[in-house]
Every structure is written in structure tokens, then in C-alpha cells.
Amino acid sequence: MSTAVVVGAGPGGLVAAWELVRTGCDVTLLDAWKWPGGLLGRAQVDGLTVDVGAEGYSVRGGTVERLLTDLGADDLIATPDPGGAWLQTAGGPRPIPKRLVFGLPADPGAADVRAVVGEPDSGDGSRGPLSAATSFADVVRAGYGQRVLDDLVCPLVGGVYSTWPDDVTLAELAPALAARIDAGTPLRDAVAEAAAQAPKGGAVHGITGGMHRLADLLIDSARASGTLEVAVGEPATGLERRPGGWRVTTTKRTLAADLVVLAVPLDRALSLLGGPPATRLTASRIEVITLVLDAPGLAGEAPRGTGVLVGAGVAGVRAKALTHSSAKWPWLRAAAQGRDVLRLSYGRRGQTPATAGLAPDDLAALVRSDASVLLGRDLPEPAAVQRVAWHILPPGTPGLAAGRQWLTGQRTDGLGLAGAGIAGVGLAAVVSQAREEIARLRGNTQRQGSSV
Numbered sequence: 483m484s485t486a487v488v489v490g491a492g493p494g495g496l497v498a499a500w501e502l503v504r505t506g507c508d509v510t511l512l513d514a515w516k517w518p519g520g521l522l523g524r525a526q527v528d529g530l531t532v533d534v535g536a537e538g539y540s541v542r543g544g545t546v547e548r549l550l551t552d553l554g555a556d557d558l559i560a561t562p563d564p565g566g567a568w569l570q571t572a573g574g575p576r577p578i579p580k581r582l583v584f585g586l587p588a589d590p591g592a593a594d595v596r597a598v599v600g601e602p603d604s605g606d607g608s609r610g611p612l613s614a615a616t617s618f619a620d621v622v623r624a625g626y627g628q629r630v631l632d633d634l635v636c637p638l639v640g641g642v643y644s645t646w647p648d649d650v651t652l653a654e655l656a657p658a659l660a661a662r663i664d665a666g667t668p669l670r671d672a673v674a675e676a677a678a679q680a681p682k683g684g685a686v687h688g689i690t691g692g693m694h695r696l697a698d699l700l701i702d703s704a705r706a707s708g709t710l711e712v713a714v715g716e717p718a719t720g721l722e723r724r725p726g727g728w729r730v731t732t733t734k735r736t737l738a739a740d741l742v743v744l745a746v747p748l749d750r751a752l753s754l755l756g757g758p759p760a761t762r763l764t765a766s767r768i769e770v771i772t773l774v775l776d777a778p779g780l781a782g783e784a785p786r787g788t789g790v791l792v793g794a795g796v797a798g799v800r801a802k803a804l805t806h807s808s809a810k811w812p813w814l815r816a817a818a819q820g821r822d823v824l825r826l827s828y829g830r831r832g833q834t835p836a837t838a839g840l841a842p843d844d845l846a847a848l849v850r851s852d853a854s855v856l857l858g859r860d861l862p863e864p865a866a867v868q869r870v871a872w873h874i875l876p877p878g879t880p881g882l883a884a885g886r887q888w889l890t891g892q893r894t895d896g897l898g899l900a901g902a903g904i905a906g907v908g909l910a911a912v913v914s915q916a917r918e919e920i921a922r923l924r925g926n927t928q929r930q931g932s933s934v
């Protein structure tokens with residue numbers, strides 16, 4: 483029997499803890515916050531339990547669905563309304579074209595792409611050879627032109643990654659695409675190849691009742707198969723190697739363990755392991771505002787399908803994205819009983835969210851006005867407004883790549899790393915990396931055990 487401490491109970495840490503328990507480890511899972519889940523956040527709004535962090539997962543690679551199957555929860559897989567989402571561009575609202583890769587069209591001449599950006603533009607090829615180190619914005623301008631950048635790429639990159647295409651390199655945002663381009667594939671061919679490999683049909687699924695349930699499913703399953711202590715409100719404050727294992731200090735006690743998995747955001751992992759000062763990172767604040775309102779017929783009509791991503795230069799809107807949650811998820815529509823649930827998000831790297839610091843009445847007025855513009859109709863005053871702030875490290879944050887490189891070098895047989903800081907953004911990447919990391923650690927332990 484070995485012992486493990488997993489630091490951080492977001493999806494990376496939860497999956498790591500669950501895997502460790504399944505291999506017979508006694509696990510203590512620590513989290514700084516009041517409850518486990520990290521960005522699998524939940525809140526009660528007007529009597530409804532809603533997701534305020536991740537609300538779905540990419541079906542890419544089948545990793546999350548495989549996990550749900552292993553948890554015996556595949557009957558909970560929810561598919562969103564097929565209506566699709568829209569873009570709000572300076573030219574007005576348009577449905578999001580199909581077959582986009584980070585906002586880049588696989589077929590720039592397709593009718594749905596032309597409806598957004600006009601006639602195909604062969605781009606400004608004068609920017610020299612593209613490489614992984616080129617800014618994503620320059621890649622787009624070179625290959626597709628400014629309209630694709632403003633109307634397709636900015637909304638996708640802002641809405642999903644909370645950053646600006648000018649502030650992030652091709653490799654930081656899209657490593658697989660960067661690898662193709664560095665191997666000599668022309669940009670448009672690389673985009674078309676990536677689109678051909680993307681999953682068919684809806685690219686995102688969710689969980690009936692909300693994505694936050696994944697945290698409960700993992701904890702319940704781990705407890706049913708072994709020993710898991712979940713200690714919340716107890717941040718790790720120190721980490722020290724000792725002969726044959728680790729000593730983890732928290733705000734409440736000192737724990738000894740054979741194995742440690744760090745599944746905290748990269749800045750915390752660097753400070754726990756004493757990373758060099760050059761790798762200090764500044765987090766960005768983003769805010770998610772949930773509204774519940776009584777607007778009869780709105781969910782049924784779904785004027786912008788499942789939601790709207792906002793392009794560059796759109797006047798009169800401060801939000802970067804709106805999800806019409808009660809139109810997107812059938813389970814939520816049923817639970818809302820005629821009410822509508824909208825979720826708006828604000829803030830990108832280097833930009834304070836427009837909602838930050840607003841008093842409740844001003845907040846309600848701003849989000850109601852944004853939602854009215856984005857849905858194309860005058861909305862009533864919301865029955866409830868709920869605000870959550872997250873501090874995240876979007877791709878392109880200065881020092882992120884160096885920090886990740888330093889941290890990866892600290893991995894040992896007894897120290898594992900999990901979470902988006904290592905795996906990249908999104909549940910699909912985080913889940914598969916955490917499972918692989920535990921397989922690596924347990925493979926090492928078992929090999930050592932058999933040689934003793």
C-alpha cells in the first residue's frame with residue numbers, strides 16, 4: 483500500500499486522485515477552495531444549479547466519454563441543441579460557419595464563411611515564412627486576411643481561450659497546427675487536414691445536470707473503490723523531498739507521502755517547487771455572469787441558437803461571449819420551467835473585465851443591455867444575477883512556456899504533474915494527460931517494487 487497527496491482538486495487533480503485510488507493508493511486530495519472541482523464550478527441561481535466554469539467538453543479523442551464510461555455514467559452524457567451558435571460581427575449577427583480550426587476556415591470559399599467575411603481573401607502573404615513562433619494574428623493575416631481575423635478568429639480565441647490572437651504565438655495556441663506548418667505543410671492545407679480529423683457532428687457534449695457533476699462522480703467512485711480523503715479549504719503551502727517520498731505542508735498540518743501529484747495552476751506549482759523568479763506569472767481575471775429571466779418563448783425561439791461569440795470592433799457590447807444555456811442544454815431547459823438562463827463572459831488577458839467592481843444594479847443593467855444586443859431583442863429585468871470571477875493563465879501569458887518547461891524538468895518517479903498548466907486548456911486534454919501521468923507514476927512504483 484502506498485500513500486499519495488494530490489494537490490489541487492480541479493479536474494486534473496480529481497482524475498489523478500481517482501486513478502491513484504483505483505491502483506490501491508491511499509490518497510489525500512487537497513484544495514485551497516471551499517469545495518472541490520476547480521473550474522468545474524457550480525452555483526445556485528434562482529433555485530437552479532448551474533455551471534459557472536466549464537459547461538461542456540470537446541469530444542476530441544473520446545477521452546472524456548471514456549472516463550464517463552469508466553465511471554459507469556455514460557447514461558448522463560448530454561448533447562447540446564443542434565441549433566449551433568452565432569457570431570456578432572461589426573457587420574451584424576451571422577451563424578458560425580462549420581469546419582473552423584481556431585476560427586480558420588477549412589474552406590474559405592464556403593457559403594457560410596462568405597456570409598461572415600465576404601469574398602475569399604488570399605491574405606497578406608508578405609509576412610515572410612510562417613513558423614511556430616509567429617503570432618497567431620500574423621498567421622491569420624498572412625493566410626486569410628484581416629476580416630477572417632476580426633470576424634472569425636478574434637471571437638473564437640477570445641471566447642474560448644480568453645486571449646487576443648496578437649498576444650499568442652501559433653505554437654502556444656495551436657501546437658498541432660504549428661507542428662504541421664513547421665514540417666512544411668502550407669497553412670491552408672494544414673487547416674484543412676486538421677478540420678478533416680476533427681470529430682464529426684457536435685464537437686461538444688456535456689453532462690445531464692451540469693458538468694460540475696463530474697467532480698462528484700469521480701469522488702464517489704474513488705471512495706467506493708478505496709481510501710480518499712478530500713480536504714478542502716486547506717491549501718498546500720510547502721513541498722519537500724525526503725528519503726523515499728515527500729513531506730507536504732498545508733495551512734493545517736504536515737503530511738508524509740510516497741507520491742505527490744501537483745495539479746494546481748502553473749503559477750502555484752512553480753511557487754510550491756521554488757521555480758526561478760523569471761518564471762513568475764501574472765494571472766488574468768475573467769468573470770462569468772449568469773442571468774435567470776422570465777422572457778416567455780425565448781428559449782423555444784433561440785434567436786441566436788446556443789449562443790453568440792463577439793468579434794473585434796463590435797460597438798455597444800462589452801461581453802466577449804453569451805451562452806443561451808437553457809436553449810443549449812435540454813436538461814436545463816426542463817429544469818428552468820419556462821425561465822431562461824443566459825451566461826455572459828467578460829475579460830481577456832491584459833484587459834480587466836467590464837463587470838469588475840460593478841455594484842449589483844449596475845452589473846444587472848450592463849449584462850441585460852449586452853444580452854439584449856446579442857440576442858436581438860429587448861430583455862426584461864433579470865430575476866437573478868450571479869457573478870463568479872476566475873483567475874486564469876490564458877495561452878500567451880508571459881513566462882508560461884518557460885514555467886511549463888522548468889516544471890516539466892522537475893518530474894520524477896515520485897512527483898507527477900497534472901492539470902491545464904501541463905496538458906493545455908480544456909477537459910479533453912486535462913483528463914487524458916492526468917490518466918497518462920498516473921499510469922507513468924504507477925508503472926515506476928510497480929517496477930521499483932518488483933526489483934526490491
Ligand SMILES: Cc1cc2nc3c(=O)[nH]c(=O)nc-3n(C[C@H](O)[C@H](O)[C@H](O)COP(=O)(O)OP(=O)(O)OC[C@H]3O[C@@H](n4cnc5c(N)ncnc54)[C@H](O)[C@@H]3O)c2cc1C
Pocket residue numbers: 489490491492493494495512513514515518519520521522534535536537538539540716717718719745746747750770872874900901902903906907908909910912
Ligand atoms: C470560465 C471558464 C469556462 C471554461 N469552460 C470550459 C468548457 O466548457 N469545456 C472545457 O473543456 N474547458 C473549459 N474551460 C477550461 C477548463 O475548465 C480547464 O482547462 C480545466 O478546468 C483545468 O483543470 P485543472 O485541474 O488544471 O485546474 P483548475 O480547474 O483550475 O483547478 C485547480 C485547483 O487547484 C486549487 N489550488 C490552487 N492552489 C492550491 C494550493 N496551494 N493547494 C491546494 N489547492 C490549490 C484551486 O483551488 C483549484 O480547485 C473553461 C475555463 C474557464 C476559465
